[in-house]
Amino acid sequence: MAQGRIVGGVIAPHPPHLVYADNPPQNEPRSEGGWEMLRWGYERLRRDLAAIEHDVLIVLSPHWQTYVGWHVLAGPHFSGKSVDPIFPHLFRYTYDLEVDTALAEAIESEARGAGLVTERMTNPDFRVDYGTIVSCHLVDPAWSRPIVSISSCRATAYYTVEVMQEQARILGEATRRAVEASGKRAVLLASNSLSHRHFTDEGELPEDMSREHITNHGQHLWDVKIVEMLRAGRTQEVVDLMPEFTRQAIAETDAGSLTWMLSALGCPDAPGELYAYGTVIGTGNAVMGWLREEGWPA
Ligand code: 2X7
Ligand code: FE2
DSSP states (O other): OOOOEEEEEEEOOOOHHHHHHHOOTTBOSOOOOOOHHHHHHHHHHHHHHHTSOOSEEEEEEEEEEESSSEEEEOSSEEEEEEEOSSOTTTOEEEEEEEBOHHHHHHHHHHHHHTTOOEEEEOOTTOOOOHHHHHHHHHHOTTOOSOEEEEEEEOHHHHSOHHHHHHHHHHHHHHHHHHHHHHTOEEEEEEOOOSSOOOOSOOOSSTTOGGGOOOSOHHHHHHHHHHHHHHHTTOHHHHHHHHHHHHHHTTOGGGGSHHHHHHHHTTOOSSOOEEEEEEEETTEEEEEEEEEEEEEEOO
């Protein structure tokens, strides 16, 4: 069997607004569009991904929150309706997805072997979280490949950002070993916004872009700093800075997704491609990719 490879890492933010704005058949509410810069960025990402042969998407989502360890979706098939608890008027999405169970089990075993607390989710009635669904939909609206979804153990809330990031690093390295042993070609999705303080009210028309802006200037400065570092290939420095960024910008990186993805790639000195940066209800969102046909780390 050929050695498996991680052939891509993507920062794939999951505001449900982006699915709402696209009006796909799976989502009930209808919109007049909105957040085009981000949606056009995802479109360009999809075009580039189409040129990279891959078998599976592996996503780590901040909205599957497990307080005892990291859980991995490990049943073969999940279907149901996902409703965003904060934006139910924007996101009521009917999903039907396949899981690469062999890879899911391998990641869970490898992470457990590395000392993390882990669990497999096999309950067929389990409702998949909207972070997983939105990121996977925006990267592959046809759901043409199986996925593996990993939860976020909330060690930031229970301990510190540093504990969370360290666990995410170990999980990233375990994920890489599991992929390599699987023979599969995988693309990893860090499902998260950057700065994450959002407005507490909404206009009459959610997609009215005349209201859309970053919540505060501090968040903008932090987001731009992180994006510039990632565009310059300074990924290890970003991982080192993650605790401070997460605290100062109230960033969604508290979930560990970005540290997990960059660590799995081996924190390459390679520039990430910025497909788009934009705000959604005041949060900062970058769509970025590290794609390489021959895999990471080189
Ligand atoms: O989950 C989210 C998010 N991360 C950012 C913006 C708006 C809604 O949902
Ligand atoms: Fe979120």
